Amino acid sequence: MLLRERFRFILRVCMVVMNSESGVVRFENVGLRYGLGPEVLQDISFSLAPGSFHFLVGSSGAGKSSLLKLMYLALKPSRGLISLFGRDIATTKRGELPSLRRRVGVVFQEFRLLRHLSVFDNVALPLRVAGTREAEIQKNVAELLEWVGLHDHLEARPPTLSGGQQQRLAIARAVIARPKLLIADEPTGNVDDAMALRLMHLFDELNKLGTTVVIATHNKTLVEKLGHPCLGLTDGQLQLTAGRG
Amino acid sequence: MFSRRTDLQLDRDQLGGFLPWLIAFMVFLSVLALAGTLALNQLAGRWDTGMSGTLTVQIKPSAKAIAGGAGAKAARAQDEKRLRSAVVALKTTSGVASAEALSEQNLLTLLEPWLGGGAVAGDLPLPRLIDVQLERGAEIDMAALQNKLTAVAPGAVIDDHGVWLARLIRLVRTVEALALAVLAFIALATVGTVIFTTRTGLAIHQDAIEVLHLIGAHDSYIARQFAGRALALGLKGGIIGLLLALPTLWGIGALADSLQSGLLPDLSLGVTHWMTLLVLPLTVAVIAMVTARMTVMKTLARML
Secondary structure, eight states: OHHHHHHHHHHHHHHHHHTTTTOSEEEEEEEEESTTSOEEEEEEEEEEOTTOEEEEEEOTTSSHHHHHHHHTTSSOOSEEEEEETTEEGGGSOGGGHHHHHTTEEEEOTTOOOOTTSOHHHHHHHHHHHTTOOHHHHHHHHHHHHHHTTOGGGTTOOGGGSOHHHHHHHHHHHHHTTOOSEEEEESTTTTSOHHHHHHHHHHHHHHHHTTOEEEEEOOOHHHHHHHOOOEEEEETTEEEEEOOOO | OOOSSOSSOGGGSTHHHHHHHHHHHHHHHHHHHHHHHHHHHHHHHHHHHHHTTEEEEEEOOOHHHHHOSTTHHHHHHHHHHHHHHHHHHHHTSTTEEEEEEOOHHHHHHHHHHHHOTTOOBTTBOOOEEEEEEEOTTOOOOHHHHHHHHHHHSTTEEEEEHHHHHHHHHHHHHHHHHHHHHHHHHHHHHHHHHHHHHHHHHHHHTHHHHHHHHHTTOOHHHHHHHHHHHHHHHHHHHHHHHHHHHHHHHHHHHHHHHHTOOTTSOOOOOOHHHHHHHHHHHHHHHHHHHHHHHHHHHHHHTTOO
16 A cells, blocks of 8 residues: 555656646746745745646645745746746736636635626626627526526625635636636635535546646645645745645 | 726726716816817907908098088098098009998998997098908008008008907917917816826725736726726716806807997807817717726736
């Protein structure tokens, strides 16, 4: 058993190394500091292979959210190189960033739903931004809302929903456009275990369809249950732990 | 360029209530300034074409005719003779198309705004006037003509309209330029207001804008929503301003007409001028829309 796990670990490490040039996300010696403060992330180097599934774990304040923000292009690194879908972010023109962002689905920790828009319109937003036809939007959004159990709340506004419902809504918005990379910051923090598992299965389904998934979580049970490899952040430094998958 | 559906809650912020009224005020002032400019421009043009190429020759009444008494009748006959001689001299002058003496009745009609309708010819010692039309482009030697007239009609004075007309037109053009400057200031103030309200809107909706950015919205997608909103508010304000300005203009016109006096020049506007005034709200709305769009694009360009 031990031998088998070691073999899988070596295989995964090899896959990461092999995909390091063509990874969906690649960080090389990335450092991040806010203003003149200390570096919250130091010498971060890793590469996520296409179709991989990683958990991002670490104690509170370890820099998980900062690392995710760098990945979904909400922040610029203080140093180092970040490439997304093979494009070096530092040399990518600003006008080309939206097309990269459309390939990334994000579940924000604080959801960041548009409070004045209905549940339907919140989920439809990424499709509308991308210029998808309205008929297609109607069909896809309705289907997804059915799946996440919000089909009875199509016209509801986010403030009228419970924390768990808002979380499912945020996840639906992140996955509606079938992103190539899905980044989720504590996506199961406000739902019960059964719903957490159901949502994780949704992420798994997406992963099986080729989406690269990174999920920041504190939920050790889920991490152990799903057995995906972990990116562990400790004091701003990253360590890769192999999973059981 | 703009969109009706908005992902941002632009119709709920307080700017939506404030901006149309500010634009209405700007359009109100603009309509008045523009109407003034158009009317003055028309007036100056009319004066220019109506008065250039004309002269007036004045034959002052002789002292005996002014004094009245026994010799007055003979003196008046003599003045009449001088008038006819002057007309003949003018008609034989090269460059003069026509020369016509104004009757005493015509003179009284011209002076009616000042003297009232009761004045009778002979009550006042009025100078006689000769209306002279020059040929197109004619260059008249005024000194030589004055000498010629003095020789046949002593006391004849040439009144060259060009001198006072040039001053009057200069004055009108200056007032016109001032009105245009007022229009330019109003346009600048409108642009400034729209920039301020758009920036405030960007600050209010910063979080939603960031979300839109992060899900892949181009700057132009966000700018369209602000531009559409600015166009709608600009049109609303512009129409309110126009609706307030039109009765004001009508009131000023009615007041001028009620004076029933030749003292005020005719400042009425033509169809083209009214059309220009009606287009003003749309122009202001388009300025607001373009300004909002440019402000958003410029501000978002600083974001990642």
